[in-house]
Amino acid sequence: MDRPIRWGILGTGRIAHDFAAGLRDAPGAVLAAVGSRSKESAQAFADEFGVQSGAKAGIAAYGSYGELALAPDIDIIYIGTPHPMHAENAVLALRGGKAVLCEKPFAMNRREAGEMVALARAKNLFLMEAMWTRFMPALAEVKRIIASGEIGTVTQVHADFGFSATQDPEHRVNKLELGGGALLDLGIYPLSIACALLGKVSAVQAQAIMGETGVDLSTAFTMKHAGGTLSVCSCSLRARSASELVVSGTEGRVRMHRMFHLATGVTVDLADGSTRTVPTPYLGNGYTHEAIEAGRCLREGLIEHPLMTHEETLGLMALLDTIRQQIGLRYPSD
Structure with a gap:
């Protein structure tokens, strides 16, 4: 080295x-x-x-x-x-x-x-x-399972990320001028990983519950991907959700355990009733x-990194802009 x-x-x-x-x-x-x-x-x-x-x-x-x-x-x-x-x-x-x-x-x-x-x-x-x-062993294993054909043709991804955050209006997550809200803190995780798995997005539709300070407290969005697949994503600062990710195909599904961005294992469930869990330990704190x-x-x-290219980052930022426009979330920097 x-x-x-x-x-x-x-x-x-x-x-x-x-x-x-x-x-x-x-x-x-x-x-x-x-x-x-x-x-x-x-x-x-x-x-x-x-x-x-x-x-x-x-x-x-x-x-x-x-x-x-x-x-x-x-x-x-x-x-x-x-x-x-x-x-x-x-x-x-x-x-x-x-x-x-x-x-x-x-x-x-x-x-x-x-x-x-x-x-x-x-x-x-x-x-x-x-x-x-993008660089965690769990995602690499999910990609390997998909590529193997074990769960058939992939058609959908469901992902959510939520916890009950402080309601203090002075805390960073609730302050508009500090970029607060569920979408940029939490929703960015299911958004990014859905795109990593399913590719470019051709259409997105979002809904949100807004808080008194002007930030989004809970946001849900669906994305149609260019390959003919669909992802359903949500995030929340007011709900302790499952925070899991499931990739579904014609022959089964693979699930990244809670919290999916820190998953230490993935579980494969197949149409024949069989199931198995694959350990995916990671180094340090991730x-x-x-x-x-x-x-x-x-x-x-x-x-640039081939798994997190400039063009992909720019595409994700454009998606976030579109979602924010749809839910009425505007920051001073806009």
């Missing part, structure tokens, strides 16, 4: 902590720097993960995002800031000459996403949406797999 991929993490919130924890289990990856809006926050983050890795002195702490973007000896920056900041922060990192792994939602809309992709291509830099489900794949792309000189 070549020298380790040196990572910088932009942001010090919960998701940044989760990614940093996952990075510890990625072979050939090193957390080299962190950037925050204050030196104190960045240093506390660096101290926390430096102590855990035994390399405290090796994690540089920067008191601004701009300093991290220009930091020497950093190969790639993970963007883990609040939703509305993703595009601005990714552009900052790309202009600093860094590859970028940007947390979902990739941007607030298709326009922002297009600007990010155009800049990465112009600079010949790697850029990927951090949709970690974030590890996308970090490994991003590192592989850097070593191979790629600017």
Whole structure:
């Protein structure tokens, strides 16, 4: 293996902590720097993960995002800031000459996403949406089962993701200006995985229950895919749903267990009454797999990943824009 991929993490919130924890289990990856809006926050983050890795002195702490973007000896920056900041922060990192792994939602809309992709291509830099489900062993196993023909011709996907979140109007998930709502936090998972399994979407129809703060509390949408298949998806901040995914075919079905984006096993049920469960353990906390794949792309000189291409990310952002238009969800960034 070549020298380790040196990572910088932009942001010090919960998701940044989760990614940093996952990075510890990625072979050939090193957390080299962190950037925050204050030196104190960045240093506390660096101290926390430096102590855990035994390399405290090796994690540089920067008191601004701009300093991290220009930091020497950093190969790639993970963007883990609040939703509305993703595009601005990714552009900052790309202009600093860094590859970028940007947390979902990739941007607030298709326009922002297009600007990010155009800049990465112009600079010949790697850029990927951090949709970690795409790289989990469970999804790979589902794809293998589908390809084998075991469940026959696939015709439908059903997927949902929901839990009962806080109703505090000041919390991020309920604040319009912070990109709150069920769709961008939760619905993006069934949307992305349905498209990964069934391909491009030719039509989408959505309905939603809106909250007092202007965000969607529950959203459901159906998608007709170009191959003649259908997906039925839902998400909610007010319902503790099964949060499973089921792919149905003419001869049976395969189910990704709760929570499907973290499934440690998939179950196959066939028309003859037989059933079996396939273990699908994952590394670390799950974030590890996308970090490994991003590192592989850097070593191979790629600017996009074949399982999460720029065009697919742009297509997903356009779908989210359409769904939001249908349910009346508009953000300040629009």
